Amino acid sequence: MSGLKARINAGETVLGTFVKTPAPHVIELLGIAGLDFAVADQEHAPLDLGAMDQLALAARAVGLPLVARCWGQSPARISPLLDLGCTGVMVPHVADSETAENVVAAVKFGPGKRGLSPSPRAGNYGTMGAAAYTAKSDAESVVMVQIEDAEALDRLDMIASVPGVDVLFVGPADLSQSLGCGFPSAQLDAAIVRVIQAARHANVAAGLFVGDESQIAAWRERGVSVFVCGSDQGLVIKGARRIAEAGRA
Incomplete structure (x- = not known):
């Protein structure tokens, strides 16, 4: 089954990583490595629209779906990223169904809030x-809507039932901060399970950030199918440390 959305909706396990470096070569490398998607992290990295343009161009060249974790929830923040050719968006701090509806309206042309021009890259420069x-x-x-706030946990069914939402994606660091619990902790794990259950009930996917690939199997068994594991920065640091440790052993 081809296409990131089709794979997610079919319940396949898909694996990605955050990209925080404004260099298209990173996207090429991740695509060659065989990841299913990458998430360009505008929320926590210096990725302006010009940088996103280059990342999206590289993603198209290597056939790697690129999701943008965007700065905000408005059409002005979301729609230009899709025009560049991003496959979708991950939106932080979606704590109620109204916000989820606004996100979908900014992504989709059907609700009528996304400005239409076939001229950008996503429209093959006007040839479609x-x-x-x-x-x-x-x-x-x-x-992908991020569940990162304690108040969102009591509204999960309403958020998940918004038409057009594909993934309830847990941001464990912010969620633990909002809950006032440890990261990791049993309380945080219980909250993640609540998100998984709500996603299953609404027939959407559950997603989760994990810091290390060793965490994937256990959470996949619990029902998570969309994983973002670490970041490009973390991959470089881990690889460099392995070299340094092996050379100094």
Whole structure:
């Protein structure tokens, strides 16, 4: 099954990592390595629209779906990223269904809030007709809403039931901070399980950030299918440390 959205909706396990470095070569390397997607992290890294343009260009060249973790929840923040050719968005701090609805409206042409022009990269620079472009975008664009706030836990069913939401994605660091618990901790794990259960009930995917690949198997058994593991920075640091430790042993 091809296409990130189709794979997610089919319940496949998909694996990605955060990208925090404004260099298209990183995207090429991750695609060659065989990841299923990457998440360009505008929230916590210096990735302006120009940098995102280069990352999206590299993603298209290597065939790696690129999701943008965007600065905010408004169409002005979201829609330009999709015009560049990003496959979808991951939106931080979605704590209620109204916010989730606004995110979907900014991503999809159907609700009528995303400005339409087939001229950007996503529309093959005007070579696709408007109708074909909007249909393809609405059918393939991925919406990941981040569950990072204690108050969101009591609204999970409403958030998950918003049409167009594909993934309830847990940001464990912010969620633990909001809950006032440790990261990791049993209380945080229980909250993540609540998100998984709500996602399953609504027939959407559950996603989770993990710091290390050793954590994937256990959470996959619990029902998570969308994983973002570490970041490009972490991968470089881990690899460099292995060299340093081996050379000094």
